[in-house]
Amino acid sequence: xxxxxxxxxxxxxxxxxxxxxxxxxxxxxxxxxxxxxxxxxxxxxxxxxxxxxxxxxxxxxxxxxxxxxxxxxxxxxxxxxxxxxxxxxxxxxxxxxxxxxxxxxxxxxxxxxxxxxxxxxxxxxxxxxxxxxxxxxxxxxxxxxxxxxxxxxxxxxxxxxxxxxxxxxxxxxxxxxxxxxxxxxxxxxxxxxxxxxxxxxxxxxxxxxxxxxxxxxxxxxxxxxxxxxxxxxxxxxxxxxxxxxxxxxxxxxxxxxxxxxxxxxxxxxxxxxxxxxxxxxxxxxxxxxxxxxxxxxxxxxxxxxxxxxxxxxxxxxxxxxxxxxxxxxxxxxxxxxxxxxxxxxxxxxxxxx
Amino acid sequence: xxxxxxxxxxxxxxxxxxxxxxxxxxxxxxxxxxxxxxxxxxxxxxxxxxxxxxxxxxxxxxxxxxxxxxxxxxxxxxxxxxxxxxxxxxxxxxxxxxxxxxxxxxxxxxxxxxxxxxxxxxxxxxxxxxxxxxxxxxxxxxxxxxxxxxxxxxxxxxxxxxxxx
Numbered sequence: 001x002x003x004x005x006x007x008x009x010x011x012x013x014x015x016x017x018x019x020x021x022x023x024x025x026x027x028x029x030x031x032x033x034x035x036x037x038x039x040x041x042x043x044x045x046x047x048x049x050x051x052x053x054x055x056x057x058x059x060x061x062x063x064x065x066x067x068x069x070x071x072x073x074x075x076x077x078x079x080x081x082x083x084x085x086x087x088x089x090x091x092x093x094x095x096x097x098x099x100x101x102x103x104x105x106x107x108x109x110x111x112x113x114x115x116x117x118x119x120x121x122x123x124x125x126x127x128x129x130x131x132x133x134x135x136x137x138x139x140x141x142x143x144x145x146x147x148x149x150x151x152x153x154x155x156x157x158x159x160x161x162x163x164x165x166x167x168x169x170x171x172x173x174x175x176x177x178x179x180x181x182x183x184x185x186x187x188x189x190x191x192x193x194x195x196x197x198x199x200x201x202x203x204x205x206x207x208x209x210x211x212x213x214x215x216x217x218x219x220x221x222x223x224x225x226x227x228x229x230x231x232x233x234x235x236x237x238x239x240x241x242x243x244x245x246x247x248x249x250x251x252x253x254x255x256x257x258x259x260x261x262x263x264x265x266x267x268x269x270x271x272x273x274x275x276x277x278x279x280x281x282x283x284x285x286x287x288x289x290x291x292x293x294x295x296x297x298x299x300x301x302x303x304x305x306x307x308x309x310x311x312x313x314x315x316x317x318x319x320x321x322x323x324x325x326x327x328x329x330x331x332x333x334x335x336x337x338x339x340x341x342x343x344x345x346x347x348x349x350x351x352x353x
Numbered sequence: 354x355x356x357x358x359x360x361x362x363x364x365x366x367x368x369x370x371x372x373x374x375x376x377x378x379x380x381x382x383x384x385x386x387x388x389x390x391x392x393x394x395x396x397x398x399x400x401x402x403x404x405x406x407x408x409x410x411x412x413x414x415x416x417x418x419x420x421x422x423x424x425x426x427x428x429x430x431x432x433x434x435x436x437x438x439x440x441x442x443x444x445x446x447x448x449x450x451x452x453x454x455x456x457x458x459x460x461x462x463x464x465x466x467x468x469x470x471x472x473x474x475x476x477x478x479x480x481x482x483x484x485x486x487x488x489x490x491x492x493x494x495x496x497x498x499x500x501x502x503x504x505x506x507x508x509x510x511x512x513x514x515x516x517x518x
Contacts, residue, residue, distance in 0.1 A: 010368060010369055013369050015373075015376065018374070018376030018377040018380065020373075021373055021374065021376075021377035022380045025377060026381070037381075039384075039385050045388070226391070
């Protein structure tokens with residue numbers, strides 16, 4: 001009996017020790033290149049792209065490399081922040097913003113506004129080739145969520161006289177609004193007393209050093225996520241359902257605020273809806289949420305999905321052909337199709353020419 | 354007596370350590386193997402892999418540029434000529450550079466072609482040498498990129514084909 005107890009105790013101690021050792025090895029794999037196991041190093045194992053700050057803390061691929069782009073309120077901006085350029089806007093954007101002879105179209109959004117089709121094929125540039133009395137000011141910044149777009153809007157709409165406002169929103173921008181870190185630390189909103197309350201500012205340049213991932217055990221997180229994704233058990237699903245609920249509430253308030261400012265100032269407002277390749281095949285809850293919300297508030301939107309699908313059908317090309325391989329952004333073809341469609345829409349609805 | 358106790362404790366520590374190390378290594382290996390084919394990445398970025406047409410023809414998905422590029426996952430037989438068919442949209446007149454980009458980041462220039470605004474398709478042939486195909490480790494690569502470069506041109510590719518005959 002005594003021998004059996006001893007063996008049992010040794011076994012239990014060994015199990016705990018082996019779990020501890022495994023945890024140590026995983027941490028070595030995740031944080032160093034000493035042991036090369038890409039499968040276990042992959043940040044997707046420990047956090048979700050759409051929901052978890054920990055994913056973004058562990059994923060260096062998207063991280064802002066140039067700290068000169070860090071903006072204390074916006075998180076980051078188009079280019080370097082300086083005394084002369086406190087918003088960190090590109091030179092040509094500043095020039096367009098300062099041009100007084102034309103009606104300005106302030107175009108807010110994320111990287112999908114420019115796409116990856118090359119300089120000459122960015123949607124604002126293509127539109128400016130067609131517009132005569134108006135000029136598109138590209139205030140988009142890659143990686144922005146709808147929350148950062150609202151902040152950029154609040155900081156810039158007074159810089160133009162009676163502008164036309166466009167928000168280019170990728171369905172994923174809805175997800176980004178709950179994140180506290182993405183390419184860098186970012187501002188975020190919480191709802192307090194039924195109002196948006198801005199948090200996460202000022203942005204700290206040493207954010208990553210001061211805020212490591214909040215993961216007590218990488219081994220537990222890894223196993224929990226794998227099992228949760230496979231079996232979709234209730235406690236796992238409820239985490240993400242609650243986050244989805246939070247996303248809807250916050251984005252709803254953000255759109256309310258954009259609408260309120262535009263209506264108070266009497267600025268025409270248009271949303272342009274962008275999609276990833278996957279989103280062209282089905283209706284995501286983000287797409288449904290955006291369209292329902294915009295319709296409810298009577299805000300006009302230009303939906304790029306039917307435009308791209310129609311073009312693909314007319315030209316007998318697959319939908320993949322609108323996207324840059326291994327990148328996911330629109331290419332020049334997609335940008336040209338969207339810019340032409342948007343120009344036609346604006347010519348008709350806003351009498352632009 | 355003391356020696357006996359030290360021996361016993363040492364034996365226990367050794368057994369526990371061996372079991373723990375074996376278990377943890379086994380667990381890591383099992384995790385690595387079992388997760389090998391499961392990706393948690395939410396994006397597939399579309400279906401970009403080669404589409405085989407017939408036995409030796411490959412279609413490259415349409416791309417934009419600059420630079421125009423496409424991934425091709427097949428081994429090119431260096432001794433046979435490679436033919437590109439490039440269908441393009443919009444009128445364009447000018448010179449286009451064509452490269453094969455190796456997955457180690459090195460571009461091999463295959464030459465230039467002149468496009469005229471009266472054309473909608475251009476064919477281009479080239480032969481790549483064995484040396485060009487081999488990478489630093491002296492093995493043929495699994496992935497190649499066809500790059501069509503026109504940094505200032507305002508036109509874009511409708512379709513491109515590569516045919517190895």
